Amino acid sequence: MWDDRSVTTEQPQTQPIPAADTAGATPDEDRATELASRGDSRSQRPTSDQFRRFIASGWDETVPEAEPLPSTAYTPARRDALVRSVPGTRMVLPAGVLKVRSNDTDYPFRPDTAFAYYSGLGTDEEPDSVLVVEPSAEDPERAEATYFFRPRAGFDSNEFYADARYGEMWVGRRPTLIEAGQRLGIEVRHIDELRDHLAKDVGAQLSLTVMPQVDAGVEAMVEEIRTQNGLPGGDEAAEEAAHLAETASEQRLVKDAYEIEQMRAAVDATIRGFQDVVRELPAAVAHRRGERVIEGTFAAAARAEGNGVGYDTIAAAGDHACTLHWIRNDGAVREGELVLIDAGVEIDSLYTADVTRTLPVSGTYTAEQRRVYEAVLGAADAVFAVAKPGMRFRELHETAMGVIAARLEAWGLLPGTAEESLAPEGQWHRRWMVHGTSHHLGLDVHDCAQARREMYLDAELVPGMVFTIEPGLYFKENDQLVPPELRGIGVRIEDDVLVTEDGVENLSSAAPRTADEVEAWIASLWG
Structure with a gap:
């Protein structure tokens, strides 16, 4: 899955103003009151004192003991590493806020990645909360x-x-302060105490910074406190925040034992979702928007198995497979074509898989489809063969491109040799694979995205890294530089791998990869 981002707005908060408070108001104030209270015009909640006393009575107030989250065995070490990397600084990590989908409905809440990593909280806990390290x-x-x-x-x-x-x-029951402390193993306070805590002792000996672009209200609070305590603003404050984001990304490049366990669970759930999709391929063919049938089938599995999908599912049939981020998914799924499915389950801890398989809709590949498929598989296998500790991350892509360029030369599609194409001044082969071969994977589908180049592309592989291997070839139906029999064929094969002491482990190996295995897999699931 390749990077795509969207922007939403924060949920506005309006409080109705009682009519009694508007006596003597100016016309402008009357208008403001009217606008502020419009959202409350459909309320039918009772307000009598008798109702309030009645609804407050007769509830079981027992609060059960809370168990520590499994992640709390690992979060202290993560936070210790953070303060060593960003010394002398109070770091503010907001969970984020609810974001409006339409009018008074919000998108499902998903906390910020850094907040989740250092707190250990997952799923939808808790909008508007903040972790301070x-x-x-x-x-x-x-x-x-x-x-x-x-x-x-x-x-x-x-x-x-x-x-x-x-x-x-x-919205359901939230934990008490005591419960939250039991679950997280750290001090817990009411959000109303945040400002006083952030301002305490800030100055020459202790800086204050915030994870940027997560919660505008908390960012404004931090900026105000910095100004009041003589800390610089402007570019210097922005650089401190950027350094925090960079450090948090780089720390996730190597997964701890808990994270690896979660990645295995996310991949396993994803493969079960793919099995459901294969079973529903005939239903997809029968529906005018069969791509939506595929998307919905995987989404159902993701919600049943975890928090949901880790990113918008790509269900791309026929020529749609040649659009790298085809997430509209409103097309037909036709017999004789391929369907490229790029999908991942995000489990409750928020770790996500990212797997792609390109399936023959009829159950078997045509000769032309198989030729393209095996070229892509050869590129992926070449990367698997060389990936090991000490290799540089960017060399994974270079290895895949060597195979892709050689295949395209053999098919007569390059205006020169494969060697010439692989040179920086060539790159003709990239017409048919414009994306990279690998990206890190974890709490984000494109994990560690704020890391420096020397820590990402130019870094050596070390045990504990988790990333994708996903070469592809995409021959659009209007591409006149390829023979007609290849037009409209798009293939990507994507696996999630863990770097071990002497190579890589394919975490998604249970999803068949070779053309013969895929055909046998489909036949077995169709029964």
Whole structure:
């Protein structure tokens, strides 16, 4: 899956103003009050004192003991590494905010990756919360962490029944401060105490920075506190924030044991989703928008197995496979064509897989489809053969390109030799594979994206890295430089791999890869 980004807006918060408060208001103030209260015009919630007393009574107030999250065995070491890399700094890691989809409906919440990595929280916990990581006063190479969030409100509060953003009757039960502390193993405070905590002791000996572009309100708070305490603003403040984002990305380049376990689970769930898709291929063929049938089948598996999909599923049949980020998925799936499916399950811990298989819709590849498929498979296998500790990450792509260029030369598609094409001034082969061969994988489908070049493309492979191997060839139906029999064929084969002591382990090997294996797999699932 290759990088694509979208921007949404923050959820506006409006509070109705009681009519009694508007006496003597100016016309402009009356208009502002009217606009602010419009969203409340359809409310039918009761407001009597009797109702409030009644709804607050008769509830079981038992709070069960909470168990520590499995991730808490690993998060202290992650935070210690962070304070060593960003010394003398109080670091603010917001979870993020709800984002509007339309009017008063929000997109499903997914916390920021750095927040999830250093807190250990996953799924949809918790909008508007903040993790603060800073050096210990006793030992500056050890981290202290404090989690700030809005805890569960009492049954006697209006929030319990009347607040559609936080109320337990609306969005479910939130943990108490005690429960959150038991789960995370760190100090937990109410979100209302955040500002005072951030401002304490900030100055010459302790800087303050925030993960950028996650929560505009928290960023503004940090900027204000920096100004009040004599810390520089502008480019210098932005550079501190960028360094925090860069450090958090680079720290995730090598996965710990917990992360590797989660990646295995995400890949396994993804392969089960692919099996469901294969079973539903006949249904996809029968539907006018068969690509949506494929997308929906995988989405159902992802929701059943985990948090959901790790990115928008690509279900690209026929020529659509030659559009690298085909996520519209509104086309037909036709007999005799190929369908390229690029999909990954994001499990509850938020680790995601990223697997691609290109399947023959009829169950068997044509001679031309098989020729392209085996060229791509040869490129992938060449990378598997050489990938090992000590190899540089960029060399994975160079290896795949060597095979791709040689195949295209043999087919007579290059205006020169493969050697000439592989030279920097050539690159003709990239017409048919414009993307890279590998990207890191983890909490983000394109994990560690803020890492420096020397830590990513130019870095040596080390055990614990997890990334993709995904060469492809894409011959668009209007490409007049390829023979007619190849036009409209797009193939990508993508696997998720773990670097070991002497090579790489294919985590997604349970999904068949060779043409013969894929055909046998489809036949077995169609029964």
